[in-house]
Amino acid sequence: MSFMDILALIIPAAIVSAAPLIFTALGGVFSERSGVVNIGLEGLMLFGAFTGAVTIYYGEQFGLNGAAPWVSFVVAMIVGALFASIHAVASISLKADQVVSGVAINFLAAGLAIFLTKKIFNAGQTPVISERISKSNIPYLSDIPVIGKLFFTNAYLTSYLAVFVALIVWYVLYKTPFGLRLRSVGEHPMAADTMGINVKKMRYIGVLLSGALAGLGGAVYVASISGNFTHSTITGQGFMALAAMIFGKWHPLGALGAALFFGLAQAISISGAQIPGLQDIPKVFLLIAPYVLTILALAGLVGRADAPKALGTPYEKGKR
Amino acid sequence: MPNKSNKMKFLVPLISVFLGLLIGGIIMLISGYQPVEAYVALFQGIFGGSYYFGETIRQMSPLILSGLAVAFAFRTGLFNIGVEGQLLVGWLAAVYVGIFVDAPAIIHIPLAVLAAGVAGALWGSVPGILKARFKVHEVITTIMMNYIALYTTNEIIRNYMLAPGERTENIKESASLASPFLQSITEYSTLHFGIIVALIAAVIMWFLLWRTTLGYELRAVGFNQHASQYAGINVSKNIVLSMAISGAFAGIAGSMEGLGTYQYMTINAGFTGVGFDGIAVALLGANSAIGVILGAALFGGLKIGALNMQSIAGVPTELIGVVIALIIFFVACSYLVHWLMNRVNRGGKI
Structure with missing residues (x-):
């Protein structure tokens, strides 16, 4: 097996497993940049996966065919935002502990999704969908020598959408007045308030966007990877996205890079047995790599990662 | 006011548990189950015999x-x-x-x-x-x-x-x-x-x-x-x-x-x-x-009772997970409970 064959095996797989992580991690960037910790990403992603699976299934019944997954993405984003609004109300308006509220979101999403699955389908999982996002070659780009084969052949459209959305998020956060306001609320809410920025409103927008993107991440996972929703569809991807966001230093493009890197680790842990040289590395090292690296990054051993200053503290007007 | 805060320490969890079970009941009602029957089965599943009691205590230790x-x-x-x-x-x-x-x-x-x-x-x-x-x-x-x-x-x-x-x-x-x-x-x-x-x-x-x-x-x-x-x-x-x-x-x-x-x-x-x-x-x-x-x-108790609730009233055990999540929410939002209490108290006085 030549080196190119190995890359051709791993890189598309890495990009596929990275896409849901990218969306969810970008959601995390919005929420945490506005100053609200979002441990609930896992639950939001899980509920997005459930919503996606159900919508695609019924979309197929109604004859939406190939459009079903795309409809499900929109529905999952709306449902995700609604679900995140619980976290927003609790942690912004009611000044609950944001971590506790996030933990509750995870419990609630897991319980409710399986409860509804059992209620609707009378089974522990949703039916397997037939309209998945299918692999395709990107026209023209796939003809580029070397790069075309690695990056643009046999790839899912959603993966490119993920990269594109990351660029948009970067533009919005760093090149628009809205982005400046959102970040300022997360760094120094009192100063932002003095400048006439509505702190609560910005934080609500941040959390709702995080719900929408995490929901999208879950739905993309169902449409491109798992094909249905069970209790074990989303087990830790949300937390891995959280890790990617931190490893990416709360920056959209950093999160993108980290999610791609974690996707690569996952891809190697799955297909590593076929690759000479990697067969001998125990799989466990690849499985734990994302988490170990995140801890090292936080400890400052792999570049210092600093959280937004006001992260985790509810804002109270007039409080010193 | 040490007395009042002491009282709140008991009241917040109690009200949270009550609200959690209440909303759990509403969810059951909306999804077409019988909440009263389910909760009766739940409590029978906790106290209805020494077997269930033993299971509850076993579940308690971890x-x-x-x-x-x-x-x-x-x-x-x-x-x-x-x-x-x-x-x-x-x-x-x-x-x-x-x-x-x-x-x-x-x-x-x-x-x-x-x-x-x-x-x-x-x-x-x-x-x-x-x-x-x-x-x-x-x-x-x-x-x-x-x-x-x-x-x-x-x-x-x-x-x-x-x-x-x-x-x-x-x-x-x-x-x-x-x-x-x-x-x-x-x-x-x-x-x-x-x-x-x-x-x-x-x-x-x-x-x-x-x-x-x-x-x-x-x-x-x-x-x-x-x-x-x-x-x-x-x-x-x-x-x-x-x-x-x-x-x-x-x-x-x-x-x-x-x-x-x-x-x-x-x-x-x-x-x-x-x-x-x-x-x-x-x-x-x-x-x-x-x-x-x-x-x-x-x-x-809730977790063990949920098994009985599923077999008798047909409600999936996951509902109890939802109830537990809601209870966490309400405890975390004790601000809300305080606010509710104030409203109720004021309403009682005026």
Whole structure:
């Protein structure tokens, strides 16, 4: 097996497993940049996966065919935002502990999704969908020598959408007045308030966007990877996205890079047995790599990662 | 107004539990189940016979310990979400000692429980050290450590302790907490002596926090790090110690599963959930030893009762997960409960 064959095996797989992580991690960037910790990403992603699976299934019944997954993405984003609004109300308006509220979101999403699955389908999982996002070659780009084969052949459209959305998020956060306001609320809410920025409103927008993107991440996972929703569809991807966001230093493009890197680790842990040289590395090292690296990054051993200053503290007007 | 805040300490959990069950009932009603029938079945499933009672108490023991773990760290101002990982590591250590050590029960059982505690303490102290030395937030590191624990313990079982059925062998008789006597008086439930270990741990937590210098320092750090530093308390040392002790409780919670309920350890596809439930238990119990025991009794009961609710009223057990999540929400939003109380009080007076 030549080196190119190995890359051709791993890189598309890495990009596929990275896409849901990218969306969810970008959601995390919005929420945490506005100053609200979002441990609930896992639950939001899980509920997005459930919503996606159900919508695609019924979309197929109604004859939406190939459009079903795309409809499900929109529905999952709306449902995700609604679900995140619980976290927003609790942690912004009611000044609950944001971590506790996030933990509750995870419990609630897991319980409710399986409860509804059992209620609707009378089974522990949703039916397997037939309209998945299918692999395709990107026209023209796939003809580029070397790069075309690695990056643009046999790839899912959603993966490119993920990269594109990351660029948009970067533009919005760093090149628009809205982005400046959102970040300022997360760094120094009192100063932002003095400048006439509505702190609560910005934080609500941040959390709702995080719900929408995490929901999208879950739905993309169902449409491109798992094909249905069970209790074990989303087990830790949300937390891995959280890790990617931190490893990416709360920056959209950093999160993108980290999610791609974690996707690569996952891809190697799955297909590593076929690759000479990697067969001998125990799989466990690849499985734990994302988490170990995140801890090292936080400890400052792999570049210092600093959280937004006001992260985790509810804002109270007039409080010193 | 110390009286009023004391009253609120009881009222907030009670109202939260009530609201949680109420909304759970509304969800059942909307999805076409009979909430009254379901709740009757739930309570029969907790109190309707010594078998159920035994099961509830068995369920309580790891919940008490994981609740104590979360509560202990909370007292020092730390949020230990890593109970799940520390529990897995403790479970593995207990089973390891249970399988590979030969000793009479009087030594073997304490040794296995101790091993679980030490393993949990070591696992828990890593985020503690990272927090004390590098100022890394413990919430993130403990979550990451959970996954590292999950994959690492699985790998160790797969490579060194594998028995047919994706699990380890059974532990030796001499390390087992199982008790034919307790089983026979509860119509052969899976009740074991672990509850005694859990209750002793609760007493230890209370004694440590409220009757020792160490406990005083730990609580002082929890109230105000800067003031403690100024008063000459070594804040870093206390953070590491608090995480280690918290991890020890979590590790011992793992030994409840390994030495009591299962007698072995499986290769886990995902987390047990006991560690996360510990957060709910600690919150509901207002981080006190007695509160944790009561909280564990409630959640243990709900979980066992849910099985009966499913078989009689046909309501999926997951509904109880939803109810528990709602209870956490309302406890976390005690602001809302306070506000509601004020409205009700004012309404009563005017």
